[in-house]
Amino acid sequence: MSVSQPTHHLHAADEPEHVLAPAATYVAVLGAGSPGTDEFYRKKTLVTEIARHLNESGTVPAEEIQYWYPQDSEPVEIADFYSVNPVPSLLYRVLAQVPPGTTRQDIEDARARAASAADTMSDEVAVFAIPEQDVVQVMHHGPFAEEFTTLGRLGDFARQRGLHRSGPHHEIHLDAFTRDTPQHSLRTILRDPVT
Numbered sequence: 352m353s354v355s356q357p358t359h360h361l362h363a364a365d366e367p368e369h370v371l372a373p374a375a376t377y378v379a380v381l382g383a384g385s386p387g388t389d390e391f392y393r394k395k396t397l398v399t400e401i402a403r404h405l406n407e408s409g410t411v412p413a414e415e416i417q418y419w420y421p422q423d424s425e426p427v428e429i430a431d432f433y434s435v436n437p438v439p440s441l442l443y444r445v446l447a448q449v450p451p452g453t454t455r456q457d458i459e460d461a462r463a464r465a466a467s468a469a470d471t472m473s474d475e476v477a478v479f480a481i482p483e484q485d486v487v488q489v490m491h492h493g494p495f496a497e498e499f500t501t502l503g504r505l506g507d508f509a510r511q512r513g514l515h516r517s518g519p520h521h522e523i524h525l526d527a528f529t530r531d532t533p534q535h536s537l538r539t540i541l542r543d544p545v546t
Contacts, residue, residue, distance in 0.1 A: 486544050
């Protein structure tokens with residue numbers, strides 16, 4: 352199925368849609384385990400602080416995370432992404448968008464300037480790019496624990512069109528959050544590359 356409708360990187364409708372997501376460049380760090388751990392929040396803080404130093408305006412970009420499971424895990428589709436395999440087995444990549452053309456040296460310089468308390472220096476911080484790609488996506492409103500329902504709707508939408516997840520599940524958090532942030536008004540784009 353061809354897609355003719357491009358979307359803005361930080362936009363998704365409240366109803367599932369099949370769109371062309373633009374290419375994006377990021378500062379990124381890898382992680383493993385359940386979201387919401389101290390290590391998860393530490394990595395999120397580190398990436399955000401480096402990205403703030405790389406963006407000319409000094410603004411903090413949206414916090415983004417890609418999730419996937421190890422190769423020997425049970426296959427999952429969009430709707431059952433969080434319900435088939437143990438969540439603690441997740442692998443993830445914390446992302447914050449940076450200007451195109453950002454180099455590894457730019458990342459290292461920004462990391463030094465940030466001098467983040469979240470930086471253990473054991474993290475391999477890298478430039479990471481996601482190409483333009485076919486995706487299904489939807490805006491999720493509210494608590495992360497309620498994403499199951501929204502992913503169910505997104506999965507049904509994809510299945511009805513003969514589409515299957517073809518890469519890491521991608522969450523774009525439009526509202527910054529910490530462990531203590533009330534979640535009732537949070538907006539999260541749930542996006543999955545498809546074929």
